[in-house]
Amino acid sequence: METAFSSRFSVLLKSQVLELERIREDFPILKRKVKGKRLVYLDNAATTQKPRRVIDALVDYYERYNANAHRSLHTLGIEATEEFEKSRRGAAEFIHASPREIVFTRGTTESINLVRFAWGEDQIKKGDTILLTLMEHHSNIVPWQLAAKRSGAVLKFVELDSQGRLKMDEMEEAIERSPRLVGVTQCSNVLGTINDVARICRRAKKAGALSVVDAAQSVPHMPVSVGEVGCDFLAFSGHKMLGPTGIGVLYGRRELLEEMAPFQGGGEMIREVHLDGAKWNDVPYKFEAGTADIAGAIGLLAAIEYLSEIGMEKVRRHDLELQRYAIEALKGVRGLQLYGPERAEERSGVVSFNLADVHPHDLATILDGEGIEIRSGHHCAQPLMEWLGVSATSRASFHVYNSYDDIDALKAGLEKAKEVFGL
Amino acid sequence: MSAEIYKEIILDYYRHPRNYGKLENYDISARDSNPLCGDEIEMRIKVSDGGKIGEIKFQGKGCAISQASASMLTEFAKEKPLDWVKDLSKEDVLKLLGNPDLGPARIKCALLGLKVIKTGVYQYLGAKLEDPSAGE
Numbered sequence: 144m145e146t147a148f149s150s151r152f153s154v155l156l157k158s159q160v161l162e163l164e165r166i167r168e169d170f171p172i173l174k175r176k177v178k179g180k181r182l183v184y185l186d187n188a189a190t191t192q193k194p195r196r197v198i199d200a201l202v203d204y205y206e207r208y209n210a211n212a213h214r215s216l217h218t219l220g221i222e223a224t225e226e227f228e229k230s231r232r233g234a235a236e237f238i239h240a241s242p243r244e245i246v247f248t249r250g251t252t253e254s255i256n257l258v259r260f261a262w263g264e265d266q267i268k269k270g271d272t273i274l275l276t277l278m279e280h281h282s283n284i285v286p287w288q289l290a291a292k293r294s295g296a297v298l299k300f301v302e303l304d305s306q307g308r309l310k311m312d313e314m315e316e317a318i319e320r321s322p323r324l325v326g327v328t329q330c331s332n333v334l335g336t337i338n339d340v341a342r343i344c345r346r347a348k349k350a351g352a353l354s355v356v357d358a359a360q361s362v363p364h365m366p367v368s369v370g371e372v373g374c375d376f377l378a379f380s381g382h383k384m385l386g387p388t389g390i391g392v393l394y395g396r397r398e399l400l401e402e403m404a405p406f407q408g409g410g411e412m413i414r415e416v417h418l419d420g421a422k423w424n425d426v427p428y429k430f431e432a433g434t435a436d437i438a439g440a441i442g443l444l445a446a447i448e449y450l451s452e453i454g455m456e457k458v459r460r461h462d463l464e465l466q467r468y469a470i471e472a473l474k475g476v477r478g479l480q481l482y483g484p485e486r487a488e489e490r491s492g493v494v495s496f497n498l499a500d501v502h503p504h505d506l507a508t509i510l511d512g513e514g515i516e517i518r519s520g521h522h523c524a525q526p527l528m529e530w531l532g533v534s535a536t537s538r539a540s541f542h543v544y545n546s547y548d549d550i551d552a553l554k555a556g557l558e559k560a561k562e563v564f565g566l
Numbered sequence: 567m568s569a570e571i572y573k574e575i576i577l578d579y580y581r582h583p584r585n586y587g588k589l590e591n592y593d594i595s596a597r598d599s600n601p602l603c604g605d606e607i608e609m610r611i612k613v614s615d616g617g618k619i620g621e622i623k624f625q626g627k628g629c630a631i632s633q634a635s636a637s638m639l640t641e642f643a644k645e646k647p648l649d650w651v652k653d654l655s656k657e658d659v660l661k662l663l664g665n666p667d668l669g670p671a672r673i674k675c676a677l678l679g680l681k682v683i684k685t686g687v688y689q690y691l692g693a694k695l696e697d698p699s700a701g702e
């Protein structure tokens with residue numbers, strides 16, 4: 144049953160973009176078993192696994208030079224500060240920004256909330272429009288709902304076509320009507336759809352709207368340059384790009400960051416504090432109150448170095464090949480409905496689907512029994528679920544260590560689920 | 567926790583839920599959802615003269631475990647005195663399902679119906695509900 148399918152792709156199997164055997168060796172967790180089976184980890188859009196190098200970087204910091212950054216003048220403090228700032232430079236270089244434009248946060252969610260407070264509290268006024276899309280993650284919806292509620296602004300959502308692509312003409316028309324802010328995801332975490340954010344940001348700029356790009360699913364999977372995107376803000380999370388949890392980035396255009404009020408108050412974000420007031424520190428420190436996740440930043444740098452050595456172009460190509468293979472494989476499963484754009488080129492490494500009347504949670508449980516870890520649920524995108532007319536989907540998502548074998552295993556797991564459900 | 571939990575009976579109740587629907591004439595109504603999964607259950611009960619569960623129907627959406635257990639529970643509860651619901655336990659529900667090995671992630675699905683019926687009955691009786699899934 145599998146053979147006809149596999150043989151068609153055997154050429155592809157040999158022409159791997161990446162040296163998968165070697166890469167898989169770098170990820171200690173891939174050696175573990177789940178329910179006695181080989182771990183097939185396909186939940187990378189939720190969080191990725193960590194290579195040895197990232198784990199070592201964390202241990203190295205705690206074992207050799209643990210100290211607070213930007214505080215203590217002793218040797219350990221200096222080393223910690225140097226490494227922390229090196230991480231900022233690494234993150235900047237990775238997205239072609241300047242280090243002063245890199246604010247360390249807890250992740251995408253906190254990055255967007257930072258924009259909402261530090262920029263939005265002053266700038267979003269009654270009657271303003273906040274333009275979003277139907278495929279946003281809750282983290283790029285809820286902060287703006289809160290902002291709208293507080294200010295009296297209105298939210299507008301751009302719709303999708305039947306393949307789950309943004310209706311660009313609708314987007315452009317809406318931008319013509321001068322919204323205050325345009326918030327858009329570069330890649331959907333459910334449909335995989337890649338949006339032409341450069342075009343959207345260009346239009347937004349012309350219309351005098353601020354642009355916020357959710358890059359949580361793009362920065363980990365493809366080369367991203369903030370110059371090319373042309374956005375005002377861009378947010379991403381370390382843990383979705385082989386780095387640790389607890390660290391993320393907000394890129395902000397320098398002039399904007401300079402003008403903005405602080406986010407939280409506390410240590411590190413001030414220059415001088417007197418009983419009657421305080422002066423803010425320079426950017427980006429103005430936005431980094433309190434002790435940062437120093438270890439997290441250092442771990443993120445290790446992840447960035449790891450990805451850069453592979454090359455983001457290659458990461459993207461590998462993603463594309465897996466995507467093609469997966470779409471083809473899943474199309475062969477009768478009763479399976481795939482969501483998102485038909486052409487692999489228009490998507491990043493995410494495949495969402497539903498299998499007949501098997502609820503995604505039941506499917507995830509059955510697959511887990513085979514060692515296959517996928518995500519099931521609404522993926523923090525309930526408006527999108529409503530649009531799809533479902534309450535949940537199953538989602539397989541890839542990263543550098545995934546192979547065709549993993550997708551074959553997924554397909555076999557789906558066949559097993561059909562058997563269990565008598566389909 | 568894997569394919570073994572999907573016993574024939576669970577699939578049967580999932581695909582052919584007994585007591586599915588919405589009572590128009592009812593005394594008790596309760597609804598709850600599982601924020602992690604989005605499973606939803608709503609139950610309505612018509613109390614009969616002797617203080618018993620006369621009619622009971624449920625509606626909902628979600629996985630096989632949550633929907634089947636709610637349906638089984640409605641059948642089980644029919645004609646029972648309201649006080650009986652107070653003593654209904656997690657173990658009773660799991661027994662209805664054939665004692666599957668659900669594990670911590672899925673047990674909440676199985677207990678959603680229990681939570682709903684208890685909430686409704688407790689509210690009706692004016693008593694305070696202890697979370698049936700607490701203490702796991």
Ligand SMILES: Cc1ncc(COP(=O)(O)O)c(C=O)c1O
Nearest residue numbers: 250251252280282332357359380
């Ligand atoms: C598109 C998108 N945006 C935002 C987020 C939120 O990221 P985090 O939870 O790391 O803040 C996620 C991840 O769940 C995502 O996929």
